[in-house]
Amino acid sequence: MTISAQSFTEPGQDDLADRARDHLWMPFTRHSVYYDGTGHVPVIVKGEGAYIWDDQGNRYLDGLSGLFVVQAGHGRKEVGAAMAKQAEELAFFPIWSYAHPRAIELAERLAHYAPGDLNRVFFTSGGGEAVESAWKLAKQFFKLTGQPTKHKVISRNIAYHGTPHGALSITGIPAAKIPFEPLVPGAVKVPNTNFYRAPEEYRHDEKTFGLWAAERIAEAIEFEGPETVAAVFLEPVQNSGGCFPPPPGYLERVREICDQYDVLLVADETITSFGRIGDMFAMNRFGVTPDIITCAKGMTSGYAPMGAMIVSDRLFEPFKHGTNSFLHGYTWGGHPVGAAAALANLDIFEREGILQHVRDNESGFRHTLEKLTDLPIVGDVRGAGYFYGIELVKDKVTRETFNDDEAERLLRGFLSKALFDAGLYCRADDRGDPVVQLAPPLIIGQTEFDEIEQILRSVLTEAWSIL
Ligand SMILES: Cc1ncc(COP(=O)(O)O)c(C=O)c1O
Numbered sequence: 001m002t003i004s005a006q007s008f009t010e011p012g013q014d015d016l017a018d019r020a021r022d023h024l025w026m027p028f029t030r031h032s033v034y035y036d037g038t039g040h041v042p043v044i045v046k047g048e049g050a051y052i053w054d055d056q057g058n059r060y061l062d063g064l065s066g067l068f069v070v071q072a073g074h075g076r077k078e079v080g081a082a083m084a085k086q087a088e089e090l091a092f093f094p095i096w097s098y099a100h101p102r103a104i105e106l107a108e109r110l111a112h113y114a115p116g117d118l119n120r121v122f123f124t125s126g127g128g129e130a131v132e133s134a135w136k137l138a139k140q141f142f143k144l145t146g147q148p149t150k151h152k153v154i155s156r157n158i159a160y161h162g163t164p165h166g167a168l169s170i171t172g173i174p175a176a177k178i179p180f181e182p183l184v185p186g187a188v189k190v191p192n193t194n195f196y197r198a199p200e201e202y203r204h205d206e207k208t209f210g211l212w213a214a215e216r217i218a219e220a221i222e223f224e225g226p227e228t229v230a231a232v233f234l235e236p237v238q239n240s241g242g243c244f245p246p247p248p249g250y251l252e253r254v255r256e257i258c259d260q261y262d263v264l265l266v267a268d269e270t271i272t273s274f275g276r277i278g279d280m281f282a283m284n285r286f287g288v289t290p291d292i293i294t295c296a297k298g299m300t301s302g303y304a305p306m307g308a309m310i311v312s313d314r315l316f317e318p319f320k321h322g323t324n325s326f327l328h329g330y331t332w333g334g335h336p337v338g339a340a341a342a343l344a345n346l347d348i349f350e351r352e353g354i355l356q357h358v359r360d361n362e363s364g365f366r367h368t369l370e371k372l373t374d375l376p377i378v379g380d381v382r383g384a385g386y387f388y389g390i391e392l393v394k395d396k397v398t399r400e401t402f403n404d405d406e407a408e409r410l411l412r413g414f415l416s417k418a419l420f421d422a423g424l425y426c427r428a429d430d431r432g433d434p435v436v437q438l439a440p441p442l443i444i445g446q447t448e449f450d451e452i453e454q455i456l457r458s459v460l461t462e463a464w465s466i467l
Helices: 005-009 013-023 077-090 101-113 127-144 165-170 174-180 206-224 250-261 282-286 313-319 336-352 354-374 404-421 446-466
Strands: 044-048 051-054 059-062 118-124 152-156 187-190 229-234 264-268 292-295 307-312 378-384 387-392 427-429 435-438
Touching: 059 446, 077 336, 101 118, 101 307, 101 336, 118 127, 118 313, 127 165, 127 229, 127 264, 127 292, 127 307, 127 313, 152 165, 152 206, 165 174, 187 206, 206 229, 206 250, 229 250, 250 264, 307 313, 336 354, 354 378, 354 387, 354 446, 387 446, 404 427, 404 446, 435 446
Parallel strands: 152 187, 152 229, 229 264, 264 292
Antiparallel strands: 044 051, 051 059, 118 307, 292 307, 378 387, 387 435, 427 435
């Protein structure tokens, strides 16, 4: 369709929401709410520190760092300046058989931050592409090293790993996959580490539960045939379902199982890297070295789209000699302006001690959110670092959750909008049991923790009263 020159060239701020409704296709969004008169597209026009503003001048605390992205906070002029400088110097050149300084510097820096012998960086534009790359690398690696039947992957229920076909196969959320079936075959699911929803017999001992969950991976490998399984994909702290930390001993045992069966361990750190859990990579914090890390989001704090797959020297070895090459790549991978943004962002991390700030304040964040457990609707508060999920329940004693209709009314019908209207941007999610998720910029402290707690307290109290 055509639009009038006037509305194109002289946009009044007031009509931005209508123009969004009419032309913008928003991912994972039910557009009907903008057409049936009940909804209005929120238009965010500005960010500063931990706060964002909409086009009506209202201020919100960004309790989700955009989408688990804006670690260093909004409005960092020096990142913009580094990007502008790079755009003037060299806006684009591919790294397909060539290199440029920013991609080299960033690869070296990421290898330095990564655990163990993870030393080789393959750039993508985001997390889903990094996951896709990791599966493809695992397949090609085993083909090159004499185990050509190893191609399957194991991942966990309710985990989200992105939208490309391979990454979506790895994703463990049936509702997100059904419209696109058939997906890539060979993706097997095992239990996640939601201790709150652990089988009854393991509810009272996290360690035993963790070992039980890890053994389900060994069981799946045995069932599929170890000669067919290439990799296990997991997030150190699983996002979808509401922030499941690894129980003590879990990651160590998964590492042992992967070694035993010659299966690669892929840590999908799309969310958990770059300070979210108080280290550049959460796996550093948990003391376990995977074979591959996939990461994105916080690498640039959102100032540019960037992702990466970081792999061990061992996995790169077959590509070092002869005619072999990894037959895979993205035009934007290692983009000079994106890499400049990432380097400037990581400079801020170093200079301001952002990792230490998270470590110094994470227990304050936890304790502040745990105050909410006195509310009848709050069943569980869980997470790590600056990454928390609050599970909402109908009955705290029995842990009874909401049925689909109630969850729909609670989350979509009330909570998402009520929290936003009260000045807190965060996520009310029902991909697993209903949760409210928080992942604020890593620069905040007790004042903002209290603000988050007070808004949640008031809105969750109201939610309970209207149920
Ligand atoms: C763990 C994980 N993997 C992959 C992805 C996909 O990343 P992207 O949206 O950058 O493709 C996400 C996105 O949230 C994620 O949380």
